[in-house]
Amino acid sequence: MNTDYNPFSLAGKTILVTGASSGIGQCTAILCSRMGARLVLAARNQERLQETLNQLNEHPDGHVTLLADLTVQEEVERMVAALPPLNGAVLCAGNSTTLPLQFGSREKFDEMFDVNFFAPVELMRLMYKKKLLQKNSSVVLIASIGGTHSFMPGNGVYGASKAALNSVMRYAAREFATRRVRVNSICPGMVDTPLIHRGTITEEQLAEDAKRYPLGRYGNPDDIANGAIYLLSDASSWLTGHDLVIDGGFSI
Amino acid sequence: MNLQEFIENFAGQFDETDPEEFSAETKFKDLEEWSSLMALSIIAMVDDEYDVIIKGNDIISSDTIQDLFSIVEKRKS
Numbered sequence: 001m002n003t004d005y006n007p008f009s010l011a012g013k014t015i016l017v018t019g020a021s022s023g024i025g026q027c028t029a030i031l032c033s034r035m036g037a038r039l040v041l042a043a044r045n046q047e048r049l050q051e052t053l054n055q056l057n058e059h060p061d062g063h064v065t066l067l068a069d070l071t072v073q074e075e076v077e078r079m080v081a082a083l084p085p086l087n088g089a090v091l092c093a094g095n096s097t098t099l100p101l102q103f104g105s106r107e108k109f110d111e112m113f114d115v116n117f118f119a120p121v122e123l124m125r126l127m128y129k130k131k132l133l134q135k136n137s138s139v140v141l142i143a144s145i146g147g148t149h150s151f152m153p154g155n156g157v158y159g160a161s162k163a164a165l166n167s168v169m170r171y172a173a174r175e176f177a178t179r180r181v182r183v184n185s186i187c188p189g190m191v192d193t194p195l196i197h198r199g200t201i202t203e204e205q206l207a208e209d210a211k212r213y214p215l216g217r218y219g220n221p222d223d224i225a226n227g228a229i230y231l232l233s234d235a236s237s238w239l240t241g242h243d244l245v246i247d248g249g250f251s252i
Numbered sequence: 253m254n255l256q257e258f259i260e261n262f263a264g265q266f267d268e269t270d271p272e273e274f275s276a277e278t279k280f281k282d283l284e285e286w287s288s289l290m291a292l293s294i295i296a297m298v299d300d301e302y303d304v305i306i307k308g309n310d311i312i313s314s315d316t317i318q319d320l321f322s323i324v325e326k327r328k329s
Contacts, residue, residue: 100289103296153289199307200295205288 007235011036013087015232018070018123021048023193024142025092026055027221028228032090033057035229040064040086042079043093070119080126086133088232090140091120098200101156108157116161121168124183128172133181140231141169141185142224143243149187149251162187166243173241182240184231189247191219214249253302253325255318261301262317265293276318281311294320304328 019025021043033056068079147159263274314320
């Protein structure tokens with residue numbers, strides 16, 4: 001029996017991960033390196049990015065780190081100019097807010113859309129336009145069940161930004177298919193990352209909320225990273241335009 | 253910061269509770285209309301009206317509207 005069979009291998013692939021200094025992005029970068037990928041890590045903070053880099057499996061060609069605030073156009077352009085040819089990208093950089101809709105001013109929507117929608121869409125657009133995404137490459141957008149599969153009170157501003165991202169994902173999947181570039185998203189339920197421990201919702205409320213998940217807990221970053229590995233790998237060669245719900249059964 | 257105005261802003265988030273019922277000494281978490289969404293509305297109201305960030309634990313540690321007012325006032329200065 002050949003035990004080397006592994007359709008999920010990322011060996012030979014160069015993969016960009018944004019938001020790589022924390023949470024889902026950091027975990028995705030680490031696990032992708034274990035699957036054999038060469039990583040290009042992007043985030044805003046050098047020190048925290050270095051912490052991620054230190055946890056990667058070594059690669060013969062070396063990993064790359066790029067500093068950029070993706071909400072600043074010049075920084076996106078500078079980063080894109082520095083990118084090597086890519087076989088995959090996981091766009092994790094994002095933010096969240098919990099705000100009843102009656103307080104969702106244009107300013108609050110703009111803040112959320114700048115980070116969660118315009119930043120990843122602009123990056124994806126430039127990577128495609130500059131032909132950095134190689135044939136058979138795969139783009140994975142980290143969206144959310146919020147805004148498409150779940151509509152919890154207080155999540156409207158956040159959910160709308162992620163729903164918009166899911167919409168562009170499908171258009172990109174259609175258009176980019178001409179170059180055999182695949183585009184999919186992952187829609188996580190609540191995942192235990194620093195993002196959810198900012199205090200608007202108390203730890204007690206979070207613990208109570210986690211009980212509402214059929215599988216009995218919030219997600220861990222590796223639950224999402226493993227989905228990203230599937231979408232990046234050749235195992236998903238015939239999959240594009242799909243939003244992969246990974247939510248412990250919450251949205252059923 | 254004006255306590256009376258804070259109480260009015262606080263009461264403004266409620267729909268069913270009689271505005272007359274709100275005073276500095278109101279134990280707001282005992283109100284029937286109190287809910288987790290109401291807590292989010294109070295947090296958002298404080299951000300909106302006073303430009304102060306309060307957290308879920310500030311709500312938990314406050315019994316009365318006066319308690320919460322004191323937290324916001326302290327953070328405002």
